Amino acid sequence: MGNSQIWKSIIRSGIPRTRRQRMHAILGSVFLHLHPARLPKHAVKIGYTWCMGGLSFFLFVVLTITGIMLMFYYRPTVEYAYTDMIDLGEQVPLGIMREIHRWGAHAMVLTVWLHMLRVFMTGSYKPPREFNWGVGVLLMTITLFLSFTGYLLPWDQLAIWAVTVGTNMARATPFLGHEGPGAAMLSIGDINLVHAGSDVRFALLGGRFVGEATLLRFYVLHCIGVPFIAMIFMAVHFWRIRKDGGISGPL
Numbered sequence: 001m002g003n004s005q006i007w008k009s010i011i012r013s014g015i016p017r018t019r020r021q022r023m024h025a026i027l028g029s030v031f032l033h034l035h036p037a038r039l040p041k042h043a044v045k046i047g048y049t050w051c052m053g054g055l056s057f058f059l060f061v062v063l064t065i066t067g068i069m070l071m072f073y074y075r076p077t078v079e080y081a082y083t084d085m086i087d088l089g090e091q092v093p094l095g096i097m098r099e100i101h102r103w104g105a106h107a108m109v110l111t112v113w114l115h116m117l118r119v120f121m122t123g124s125y126k127p128p129r130e131f132n133w134g135v136g137v138l139l140m141t142i143t144l145f146l147s148f149t150g151y152l153l154p155w156d157q158l159a160i161w162a163v164t165v166g167t168n169m170a171r172a173t174p175f176l177g178h179e180g181p182g183a184a185m186l187s188i189g190d191i192n193l194v195h196a197g198s199d200v201r202f203a204l205l206g207g208r209f210v211g212e213a214t215l216l217r218f219y220v221l222h223c224i225g226v227p228f229i230a231m232i233f234m235a236v237h238f239w240r241i242r243k244d245g246g247i248s249g250p251l
Helices: 005-010 019-027 052-071 081-090 096-121 130-151 157-172 200-205 212-243
Strands: none
Touching (some): 081 096, 130 212, 157 200, 200 212
């Protein structure tokens, strides 16, 4: 099989047998080239890495697949959002995908947090990896925002009031919220550029109160906007791991 034209069209270097051939196979693969060609022994020990980074990425893939399946049955409108969620659990074949998606989201928050803890405890944030530590902090924030944007989608009382509280807190965002520090500095003459009708809370809600525009915005952010940003930073994160010399930092 290794000498077949199909195999050679996929793996251009053939079956890698030597260390040099294995390195070329990794560097020439679109799926593998983001990973280091060689790894130190300690970097692949479960007791050292906890596998939390890999589990976080695995859960992101699971959430992407189950989320796409859920999009076939969910309608982001005030009239149908809640009933569609009920139907997913009681009527739709493979409706368990919603539970897998929900619990997978909880698990991803936990694994990302544990991954950051492991990186800190093993000193993997030290030079030359401090930039990638910053990227990791951004990815953790994006993970939390993914959970937040998905919270409104069931359109029940818990979701509506939780998002109401969360977006009200956004009013105090520095420079972006009209009640936050620095907002008064963004003005032209007597006109404030950041006010209740133009700040980050208004942008999230699509108005002054939680309504159908809010549901649509959170749906688009949850399904397209935030995952797109997350994938960009994950690609940078994986690439930088390779450039910085491996999965783990100094012992």
